[in-house]
Amino acid sequence: MFWLKRNLPRLVIAPSFGVIAWFVYGFILWTIYISFTKSKLLPVYDLWGVDQYFRLWSMPRWHVAVENLFIFTTLFIVFCIFIGILLAILLDQKIRAEGFLRTIYLYPMALSFIVTGTAWRWMLNPSLGIEKFAQDLGFVNFTFDWLVTPGMSIYTIVIAGVWQSSGFIMAIFLAGLRSVDDEIIKAAKIDGASLVSVYTKIILPMMRPVFMSAIVILVHLAIKSYDLVIALTAGGPGISSDMPAVFMTQMAFHRSEIGLASASAIMMFLTVSAIVVPYLYSELKREDDRK
Amino acid sequence: MANLKINDINKNFGSTEVLKGINLDINDGDFLVLLGPSGCGKSTLLNTIAGLETSNSGEILIDNHVVNNMEPSDRDIALVFQSYALYPAMTVRKNVTFGLEQRKTPKEKIESALNEVSNLLQINELLERKPSQLSGGQRQRVAMGRALVRHPKVFLFDEPLSNLDAKLRVEMRREIKKLHKRLKTTIVYVTHDQTEAMSLGTNIAIMDQGKIQQCDTPKNIYNKPQNMFVADFIGSPSMNLLEGDLNNKVFTPNGSSNVKIPLDKYEYIENSNTNRSIYLGIRPEHVYFEKINEDCFGIKLKSELAEYTGHEQIITFNFSDQQFLGKFPSTIDIQMDKEFDLYIDLKQVSLFDKNTQNRI
């Protein structure tokens, strides 16, 4: 009886922990294992070595996907952070409509990627969307058919993705800006710093941890982006806006190549880990130091 | 260096009046302390002088120039904050020189000013460190360095010692006093600590509820408080205040009709009515066990409580059910629940009108 009481916390955690251990880590291990096999439609448990990975990296389609991921992630991060900081600084200027504007900048986060993708698909529709709108306004030669242009379709995903997520980056930077001690601003005023200087020389340098968090979150979002791609371009035209997440699903559930798909999934997993693990490590160390 | 005039400053926050008709005249080289309890308006007044707050009416003149509508950085003032407000992402060196750089001061001048201040405040070894790597006392000195380096006309201090531990506070207090003696700067210093105020200031302005209760030298504030708020606020423990009636310059405390204290030698203000209800104030240290001069008046009181504070002891007596404190050297042995012959030095007495609470 006493044993029960003493170990109750552990017993309570155990089911959840067990679930996570199995469904998260156990499954990842399974996927890793399968990525080392010849599995096609059904899992085959004989080890095949790293050949699936060789196959993966020799496929042009995978190269397109990885390239797209790189382009998308870079632009996504740059624009989200730039817009996020800009809006946060502007909103920090004690504006009456701040709450209202904040709601407007952030609401896209509440929508699903599918809804976002659907809306932007419509906006970017070559014959009926922005292109037609601009032409009607008189810019007769205006074209905006990125959505259906193989080389450009990836950038439409950037536009929609930034639209959806920049508000969130703004929110965390705004919280960061607001956490700056008021007296530091006063001291800067007395020192004669212009508003621009106050931000560029004093406040933004203090925002390093927020930057780190923002980048980690955005990278994470970028690597996971599946829903948005499906809804906006379905990976097309053709495979020109393919991304690793889309590639994986295709291979796993439509091409009966679960070994290959597992390899691609593990590549994604490793990429995320490479960024998240050092970040978590440094964060937890800081927490420990603070104690 | 400059003088500072504050003319009739009023400030409201919404419907709350925070500063009511403040008038102060501070001479070049003065060290004025704004002293008062929390919420009295002293920090607001300081911020108004600095230009971080605007007043609703009145004028502020630095060096005989009206500065009301000028930006803080144009007023030629410097402010040392309670939390030091050092720029976390910059080194000490950059923290100190930032203001000069913003004013486009030539490099050599910046270097020489920095050297001067570093030597004065002994922060040379700290120059390449970041604020997070400094102790509280070191941060304080850097904050002062940042203020000093610009040779401003007026120095403002906003409770700079509140965040330090007691021992450090006493040390830094002495440092500030030495600095003032050496540099002869005009200083306005806000604090709620009366010991700090009394030891640092050439003048003290005691504030309560947005008004200046008394602006005077520390000596006068201590010995001749102008109203009961000042009398009670200054001094530890506070001044004894006995309620009673004054009749033809003779004071009878409430509840002790047989005690008649002659107050004909007291310096009444002109045309003062000498027949009214008053409070008689006498500080615990002016209560003695023997007659030390001819102006002493004898009373018999019973001791109730003793508090030993090191080199002194504070004894609580019962004066017709009013609390009466006396301060004595701790070398004397004083027993409790015993009646003693005590003597009040009438030369040190302060009288206040019961209703207006002002000195009469």
Place this chain on the structure above:
Amino acid sequence: MTENNYNQLERSAKNKKIIFRWILFIILGLFAIYYIAPLYVMIVTSFKTMEEIRQGNLFSLPNTLNFESWDIAWNGQGFSAGDVFIKTYFWNSVKLVVPAVIISTILGAINGYALTKWRFKGDSYIFLLFLFGTFIPYQAILLPMSRTLGSLGISNSIYGLILVHVVYGLCFTTLFCRNYYISISNEIVKAARIDGAGFFKIFFRIILPISAPILVVTVIWQFTMIWNDFLFGATFTFGKEAPIQVALNNMVLTSSSVKRYNVDMAAAIIAGFPTLIVYVLAGKYFIRGLTAGSVKG
């Protein structure tokens, strides 16, 4: 400085302030347009007829409020085969969201409580595992999960989705609740233990009543994540069992002969409406959830 110079300084400072404010508002306004435009377009398009859409432009208002496309989006057109509409799938999502949110939130709260108020050996490592679980790309578990659901007999069903969302939501809910409970003083629990209260009693009588802030955040977060999910829905269900985002995507992608943009837009608004409403009403809790969970890592 002379009096004149002082006045000049004053005036130029004031002018600069006014110009600055105007630039501020213009920039903020332009961005507001960027963010609002798609929503505006969706709403406006959903009320137009296809004629109006072809003849007009993206931003023009409809001539009248035509609800036909809304009806079609919700109820379909009554075809026996190949009809696409949202109604069934809306309710599928509802049947999914309610249990999944409740279960994952309660479990998250108890886990957070156990991990912070009852320290035991290895508890930080266990938390770390939960924390890392919020970052994993789900592609790494899709295949094994699909097989597991199949062998449990709940593939292509709402129950399967509930399981999936509870399992992976557990990482987030535990993270949120743990970060919240860690800032609640341990003294309360110690006092209760001295009074003789046990693990569950303390949780239900003392901790839970003061958990309102984090429960709201957790519920809103989970609701949004699960309602907006597509990946799990598309991978583990199809046809009639699919949740709403999957249905929306199917509807939009149907390459039937006539593309009905107005119906697509109406369907999108219906699909986005619940989370949007939650955001408008309880937005600040939503934001608090995003920042608290993520920024602290």
